[in-house]
Amino acid sequence: MTYNINNKGYYGEFGGAYIPEMLYPNVEELRQNYLKVMAEPEFQEEFNALLKDYVGRPSPLYFAKRLSEKYHTKIYLKREDLNHTGAHKINNTIGQILMAKRLGKHRIIAETGAGQHGVATATVCALMGLECIVYMGEVDIARQAPNVARMKMLGATVVPALSGSRTLKDATNEAIRDWINNPVNTHYIIGSVVGPHPYPDMVARFQAIVSEEIKWQLKEKEGTAKPDYVVACVGGGSNAAGAFYHFLEDTEVKLIAVEAAGKGVHSGESAATSILGKEGIIHGSKTLLMQTPDGQITEPYSISAGLDYPGVGPMHAHLYKSGRAEFIAITDNDAMTAGLELCKKEGIIPAIESSHALAVFEHKTFKPEDIVVVSLSGRGDKDLETYIDHFGL
């Protein structure tokens, strides 16, 4: 069995490109070109130079000594929080903006929920001098004002999505509509390992730099390129895909995907997609998604805006179904506690998404000799108000 994508665009039974006919030319153009473009030496050179000098890679692999002492195991943090713009998302938007340029596109569209992907997209558009339109639900625009301000500062146009629940999935629908209407000059930058093939694979390849670095960094520090465990939170699944990528086929490396249980997996307010989800099609991809018995998408909930996506990327649906990765669900409360613990023990304020991954240590016992690498997907500056409200600080 392989855990990576096959040549038809599927991870096991998940993936594919279930798209309206009018979107076919856009997706097909990308599918026919993405591997060829990524393999070009000049593309690789430009991508790697920007990752180094603009994003600040390699991100450190930090041995968390005090946290390790508390949990009696060896804990390393992959510091994606130190990237420019504060999370892993920039790895993907850098890759896709270079792809767009190679394909001759000069107008960029994106969807965003919490605004993190919108900011990462607006950033690379400013960097390259390309027009940037970000679709965002009207409800999200109201509750994510600082990120809306950032996008505007960076020169992007933020267009409110006024339909449905006026949140992420509605913004995605608007972006797709725009792309159908502008097939020639526009590239759609999707923000996670979701969407129709080739997006999940393309985004995973751009994020794969994370596990590529983990391998040589761990070799330097521990004399082995293989951790015992890699742990990452999963919204759509891009930081996890990046952290897992080079270990997918090596089953000696155990993979742990952490989803947001919200107020509890069965509370009706949750985003534990793999556990609660059923097979279905969302945003062009066959995967696991939270839905009503008659197939309507259920509104997910998590205290963390980056994890409340009703689906999960097809790679992760396959990792779940095949048992290759262990999936655990962490509640709001447990994530917040783990986040505050990292502040006190290591002097690092994590994004609430990343705090879900950190909660693995209260959830599961590791051996003293185990090397556990946790993807610290982002920094917590954006979440200060939520932490302060939660703890009454």
Ligand SMILES: *Cc1c(COP(=O)(O)O)cnc(C)c1O
């Ligand atoms: C967006 C985001 C996530 C969730 O997205 P994935 O595609 O699942 O990685 C996780 N952490 C941070 C910091 C984010 O901004």
